[in-house]
Amino acid sequence: MSTSINERINRLRSRRSGLDRSTVIAMDAKDFIVNRSLTQEAWEHRAKDKPNTTFALGAMQEVDPTYTRISIETAERVSNQLTKRVTGNMEFELQGSVPLNVHIRGVSDVDLLALEANFHTYDSSGSMSRSGQYNSPTSRTSLGVLIARREEMSRVLRDAFPAASIDTSGSKAIKLQGGSLARPVDVVPSHWHDTISYQASRQKHDRAVTILDSHKNITIENWPFLHIKKVRERCDTTGGGLRKSIRLCKNLKAELEAEGQTVAISSFDIASIIYHANLHSLSAGSYYELAILAETQRHLDYLWNNKEEARRLIVPDGSRFIFNTEEKFNGLLHLSVAMDSLLQEVAKEQSYLLSLSEKPLLDASRAAVTNAVIF
Template sequence: MARNIEEKISSLQTRRKGADRYAVLAADGVALESYQRKRYIPEAWEQRAGNKPYTRYALGAMQEVDPDYTRISMETAQRVANQLGKRVGGFNLEFRLQGSVPLNVHIRGVSDVDVLTLIDQQFFSYDPNGIKSSTYYPSSDTSLDQLTQLRREEESALKSAFPMATVDTSGSKAIKISGGSLARSVDVVPSHWYDHADYQASGALHDRGVIILDRKANKTVTNYPFKHIKLVSDRDVFTAGGLKKAIRLCKNAKADSDRDIALPSFDIAATMFHADQAALRMGAAYELAILAETQRHLDYLYSHPDEAARLYVPDGTRRIFDTDAKISALLRLSCEMDELFKAVVAEHDLFGLASSNERARQILNEARVQ
């Protein structure tokens, strides 16, 4: 937290209202009009906490992005999807959003959005151990061949549909399209369904996997984006909104840090998924309890690396901290949260009672903010 708090608050405001990506915002008249209408209207958190700027920053960093900005992100993704549906020949496609936007833990007013472009019915994979496996008919085609062909067609279709936009085909897993008339950058991810054994039994979307192309590695990768969204969202409901607030808090702290915190958004969400649920739930009445638990959880994980190493992402497909670089990033994020925590405690500890972190957390757990 080397930058002063007023700079951080300004950065938070700019990021939430989209001014940090004004050129992208200005590409679409509706998006620009929404920005111009709201740019000078303070959000609720900006008018709270009086002369406690660190508290005000912490509260703002927890909040969801204005729903109008999120709606525009989704509408832009749908616009791109509609063009692909019309222009990609040889494939029937189904479109689904994945990532921070549909999970509602994005922290930018102008947020990139990921669109899975799924081959529908014509080609998919299945778990041979599932209860319905005998009803499927194996194909002689491979996932790699199908997705490679789909990617080629989508690259061409995007360039044709949006001639003024930039179509970046250098990515291994996604085609990024931005600029022109698009109000957001959209990552297009060629993919197809994978009917896991759990899906064959339940028929529930969250049990269904997707297979995506890793072009540079010349292989495919299986993901479960809808399971991640469901599990995090269900736990957020149980914590009365505390989990998603903690995730946003971490992501904003990372964005405003002078430290290099190389921990992806997905892994930040996975890390906070394992925080104390009862402690996060306290945030429904005492909002700063979320900061207290976030600081405690990150500090505990870094202080107990063996415990951190055992944690899995919510969908169970891999460990969160599977590289030394991620452990280092955990330390930097923990340090950032330590500094914010101490600064907020100092604003509420009027009688100097915070003799330990435990006592400091108790102060935040009992603090009411006007």
């Protein structure tokens, strides 16, 4: 591999414990992380004397639930301050990796949707619209509402968290970190959009969210809850293997970036790519955990070598193709090559015969790890 595996294990441990981001959180939260990091996690004791295997297993595991709970509680603290201080009514929802449980950092940014409660848009072709269930049209526009709300929330958050860093330079989120906050929080001004599907089902996952791109002065529709629902349901059919594969990819991407390589593919796209992996093979990870590594490597390699098929893959919420830019194939290549190397190194630790080869064949490497029993 391109770097010492022990360095990768140390960085993995640091990411999971939160030590890598201890400078962006409150002092009491930092003390908690430092004390917690002194205790090793279960994965660190597995596959002794086989460090590549240890890394692969650790990279699949969920973050300590205590860390996740603190992330959610910090987002709730921010939403409570906004509720008290802004004009009008707001609703709040979490989106992204934390509610889906595919985040890889103990100190993970939390995406908080700040939804305008008294304004939403709807598809006029939907059943609720046709039956006259919406109020009369208003002169207010999505763009105007969200620009005004973003400006107000920026002021309010500075007053509510005076010691925190408030960054409004991004196009979509107001970023808070430091001060008294135990986790960084990204607040996204938004409102609901009632799609045709939502008007028929009345289910939250069918409801779209409209957000502001303040740099381009436009609004964008997203389906964060449909994405969460689709990935969660498919993961359940694999006994958790899908989430483990996503975390493995995200951790390996983090390693490549720590080593100075750019991997031009987002966490959302990684989750979408793995969503299309072989479910039966991922399910084998319930008994043979390294089978998840084997399937992840196979799937990435297959997509790189079959780009036309890759171009036809759609994100779980159905809103677009995954590979909607050619740049993403560069990201796929870097991630796929790194996964090849990890698989080969793990296979050499699991098979004496393969350990005699500097770079064993990928088919043989997959066979060696797929049925390996790790205690």
